[in-house]
Amino acid sequence: MQRKQFPFVMTLKALIVYIIAIIVMGLYFYFVRGDLAGKLLTFIVCPMLIGYLIYAYVKERRADKNAIVTKNQISDGSYFESSEWHAGYVRYVNDNPFEKPKYPDLKKDLLMRFHRREYMVGMLFTLFLMVCCFAIFFGEVSIRRYVLGTLGFCLFVIFFFAEFYSYIGMPVRKWLKGDIDYDALNASYRNCQMLTYKKNGLAFGTTHLHGFTEKKVYAFDYRLVDGISRKIVRLKKYEDGIYSNEEYQHFAVIHIRLPQSEETWDVEIELDQYQVQMAIDRLVTYKLGEPLQEELTMTEKTENDTVV
Numbered sequence: 001m002q003r004k005q006f007p008f009v010m011t012l013k014a015l016i017v018y019i020i021a022i023i024v025m026g027l028y029f030y031f032v033r034g035d036l037a038g039k040l041l042t043f044i045v046c047p048m049l050i051g052y053l054i055y056a057y058v059k060e061r062r063a064d065k066n067a068i069v070t071k072n073q074i075s076d077g078s079y080f081e082s083s084e085w086h087a088g089y090v091r092y093v094n095d096n097p098f099e100k101p102k103y104p105d106l107k108k109d110l111l112m113r114f115h116r117r118e119y120m121v122g123m124l125f126t127l128f129l130m131v132c133c134f135a136i137f138f139g140e141v142s143i144r145r146y147v148l149g150t151l152g153f154c155l156f157v158i159f160f161f162a163e164f165y166s167y168i169g170m171p172v173r174k175w176l177k178g179d180i181d182y183d184a185l186n187a188s189y190r191n192c193q194m195l196t197y198k199k200n201g202l203a204f205g206t207t208h209l210h211g212f213t214e215k216k217v218y219a220f221d222y223r224l225v226d227g228i229s230r231k232i233v234r235l236k237k238y239e240d241g242i243y244s245n246e247e248y249q250h251f252a253v254i255h256i257r258l259p260q261s262e263e264t265w266d267v268e269i270e271l272d273q274y275q276v277q278m279a280i281d282r283l284v285t286y287k288l289g290e291p292l293q294e295e296l297t298m299t300e301k302t303e304n305d306t307v308v
Contacts, residue, residue: 010053010056010057010060010238010241010242010243012057014241015053015054015057018053019050019053019054022046022049022050022053023046023050025041025046026041026042026046027042029041029042029046030042053242056242056243057243059243060236060243063236063243063246067234067246067300071234071298074232074296074298075296075298080277088274089274089277092272092274093274093278096274096275098193098194098195098204098278098282099193099194099195099196100191100192100193100194101189101190101192101194101203104190105186105190106182106185106186106189106190107172107176107182107186109189110169110172110212110217111168111169111172111173113169113201113212114166114167114168114169114171114172115167115169116166116167116199119163119164119166119167120167122159122163123160123163123164123167126156126159126160126163127160129152129156130153130156130157130160132152133149133150133152133153133156134149134153136148136149136152137149166214171212171214171215171216171217172212172217175216175217180219184207184208185205185208185210185219187206187207188205188206188207188208188210188219189203189205189208189210189219190205191205191206192204192205192206192210193282195271195275195278195279197270197271197272197275198270199213199214200212200213200214200269200270200271201269202252202269202271202275202279204279204282204283204286205219207221207222208220208221208222209222209225209254209283209286211254211267211269213269213270218254218267220254220256220267222286222287224256224257224258224259225254225255225256225257225283225287226255226256226257226264226292226293227255227283227292227293227294228252228253228254228255228276228279228280228283228292228294229252229253229255229293229294229295229296229297230250230251230252230253230276230277230280230294230295230296230297231250231251231253231268231296231297231298231299232248232249232250232251232273232296232297232298232299233248233249233251233298233299233300233301234246234248234298234299234300234301235247235248235249235300235301235302235303236300236301236302236303237302237303238302238303248273249270250270250271250272250273250275250276251268251269251270251271251276252268252269252270252271252275252276252279252280253266253267253268253295253297254266254267254268254269255293264293280294
């Protein structure tokens with residue numbers, strides 16, 4: 001299935017248009033068709049659709065109001081200074097301490113972290129679809145069948161190599177081929193303290209701050225790290241233009257001072273909200289007595305998808 005961005009989200013005007021369209025559709029089925037199926041659609045399906053749209057609209061409005069309250073609490077600092085948040089932070093730190101590398105070698109440890117089950121399942125599934133497309137050539141002789149089979153086969157080959165690219169840890173391999181001092185980075189990484197979340201990781205080595213995401217690998221000398229800030233993103237999710245749910249994403253924003261220009265380069269790595277605080281607190285121990293840049297930003301974005 002292909003997913004694309006839906007052209008608009010639910011607003012009051014859109015809700016009114018939807019309701020009017022459903023009412024007109026109900027009247028059509030009742031007066032024009034007039035059969036039992038039409039009456040069922042008019043008195044059962046149409047009211048259910050209207051009720052669902054109103055529910056989704058009200059749900060989003062309530063979520064927006066709660067988000068305003070949360071944003072104000074985050075902006076004035078009361079959210080992270082509350083006793084409830086601190087109690088949750090202490091519990092999280094006790095239950096989820098810093099991790100150690102699974103392997104003593106940096107290259108092997110990073111590559112093994114890309115050997116994920118979802119990548120393997122994706123490769124096997126696309127391989128199965130490739131075989132299905134190839135089997136079309138053994139059926140009835142038809143130009144249309146051959147064209148569709150060829151296009152499908154080529155498309156799934158692309159999907160297969162996209163999954164294969166991730167599974168073999170190509171971002172790691174590209175990074176290792178760059179201009180890096182592998183021995184120094186490996187020595188730093190060997191005894192690091194690591195935070196992992198989803199497909200991301202942030203590791204505090206002895207001389208470098210290491211990080212990785214699904215697409216990038218980083219290593220920064222502590223002397224170039226000016227601080228870690230927190231960025232919060234409210235992600236509103238829509239399905240076919242109708243509000244579904246939302247989540248708050250928390251990012252550790254690493255401020256890197258570029259030695260050539262003295263400008264600052266920011267690197268964002270998504271972590272758990274408590275892990276971001278753990279990272280901020282841990283960096284202090286490597287930069288004792290140095291002023292660190294620490295900011296708090298909050299943004300909002302939408303994820304509007306429809307299934308085609």
